[in-house]
Amino acid sequence: MTELLPPVRDLPPGRHTRIRAEIERAAGRRRGRLVPVLAGAAAVAAVVTSVLLLQPPPEPTPAVHVTSAPPAPLPPEEVKAVEEGCSSSAGTGQAKLRQYRDEETRWALLYSGNAALTCTIGAPDQQYNSGFAQTAIGWLPGHFSLDTVSASVGGDRDGRPGFAGRPGYRTIVGRVDGQVTRVAVEVDGRTLEAGVAAGTFAVRVYYPPDWQIPVEDGDITVRAYDANGALLGDSSDLAKSCWADPQTGAVLYGDTRGPRDQCLPASPWK
Template sequence: MPPDVVAAIEEGCARAAGVVGRAKLYQLRREETAWALLYTDTESLTCNLGQAGVEYRSEARRVTPRWLPGHFSVEDVGAKAGGDRTLLPGDAGRPGYRTAAGRVGSGVAKVTVSADDRTIEAGIVNGTYAARLYYPPDWGVPQNDGVPSSGRTTPAASSSAPVRSRGSRATSNPAAARSSRVTCAGGGTGARWRRPGGDSSAGRYQPVGSTDILVGMTTVANFGGTSHHADLGGPVHWVDFGGPADGPRIVLVHGLGGSHLNWVLLAPLLARRARVMAVDLAGHGLTHPEGRETTVQANTELLGRFVDEVAGEPVVLVGNSMGGMISLFQTAAHPERVRGLVLVDPALPMVFGTRPDPTMLGTFFLYSVPGLGERFLARSRTASARRQVERVLELCCADPSAIPEELKQASEHLIGERAEVDGLDKAFLAAARSTVFTTSKRAAYFAAMAKIRVPVFLMSGDRDRLVNVVAARHVARKHPHWRYDEYEGIGHVPQMEIPDVVAERVLDWMEANRLTTGAG
């Protein structure tokens, strides 16, 4: 958007709201109505653009930024009757609406807004979320709704107390008790709360009876994780799932096209007895390519830097698919960084005489052909985010229905968040082609395996369509001192399909190999 247009919106909306100081534009929404979300140092503004012959019509609400668990605040909730009910000049035919807006931390994956048995996904831009539910022009704000339709109000602050969900809603009377319904999409049932006594610093909340709007989120915080970025030749996203400070360090490494989300079901289980981290490799998850190489070799080097500079001590590497191969090469090249290695359906050289899955074979053939791979990815993106998630789960899981809905929603949002990032197709295809090339070099791959001297735990699902279980059995026979577990009726991602089983066996294996204390 041109800077002069941004400046005009910021100046016009601040003037219409009567606020003092500069208002900064965070979101511009062009839907059934055009509206903007802005912030000053002390207030949030929702500003309607070009309605009823008025260029800017703005409402301001003073905010005290305190956060709900999961880095999520509710700061601006309101409603406006349809134009046919307001009887204002030029308002006829304008839809009614409910508005919800606030701020989100980097760990938030999805925000939804619900009212009157309807749910929409909010737009997340510049650390804020904003959404409007629209109604017919003759819609009126229900009586006792408790939501302001206009004017300056002072909503209660969000609570930072360790509860599942809390929030606040402004009423048309600033002195009145405020109420709202706020919940995390992965955090249990909705709750109704009221701030007692009108004190914005109060940390205790009490239930009340009425509610109208539900704001929900899906975030790594729901799974016990906190997002971070490290500068490792460019920003690298990783998630800290916590764990005992004196416990062993575990680093989780996803596969081709994957991300930290591939580990959110397993990681909290491991974190009971270990300090657990999940890294997004270059070109994956929230680690954008930014001109970096995304080959197996480049990401092996990136993983080494992550162990040195973030984990800070030798670790147990747990890698799935391409991430298993990268973890294996890292262990072979730098044994001083790795105490133990867990290979979860790793990418392996194909065993002669086995018949690959037709869908897998066709997909990777398209990836490998210049031009075809690019067109195939572009066509795949024309499907909805939900359908893209479903396709991946159908290929990777023996039973996709076993994957929790909240994880599917988080994956959908990640697709949307990555959609505007430059160079992702090129980065993905480079990683895919490098994976195929590296597994084809059988002698070099098996030579790397032979160098490994740390304990190894190899596991495979017997219904893996991407890496035939015959390949895992072949490797297990070549390395009888490695532990090998095979899971009946499980596909390519056991950590997502049977996280309880995987966690129990990994922790037992670590205990058997004296890996249950920190390297220090």
């Protein structure tokens, strides 16, 4: 048996041209179908871009800087220097350091036998500058007391040499009993966490150097909580109730206009 390849057969005349034209038309149709896809992709990209552009810009850095770090430790010789310097500045007798805070300013919270001292340390004009408020130190109106609320203008408005550029601030301090583990302070429309240590709470809120104390200052509310998050007391209660020395009956905190026999007994603070 003889195996022979089939003879070479050419296409009819004009067939090459028709095949080529058909191939080009098919390719053209396929390219044409890609156009809507690309257009759709561009439209999606435009939508995504619009969404990204419509996102709100990041919130600006607030002018108020809140401190909630734990009190800074001090060696014994510095504790002694702070206690002596701040006590001498206040003139209220020897006070014990309860919290020392190293922030935008250095300051300390101390208590003497009859006063709460908030002492700024290392100011341009003097090493220790202490304000104070007298209060019934041995007693608490419930679980906590609000002992001092004070404010200082920014350094640019102070006028004294060396104070330019220093921040203004509010200082809010008080005492707590053993059940209080958290203190929240509402001021200027914000809720701040105060540092809680050594039977006290303290927070200093900082403002820009050109800050001026408002003529009509807003309310400040302090709330104390236990370890489980339960509310133990609200500073607004001080305007509604009174607390008296359980031994003498003397009204120590709150509304002194009402009958003494309706006052709650004050709690000892150590």
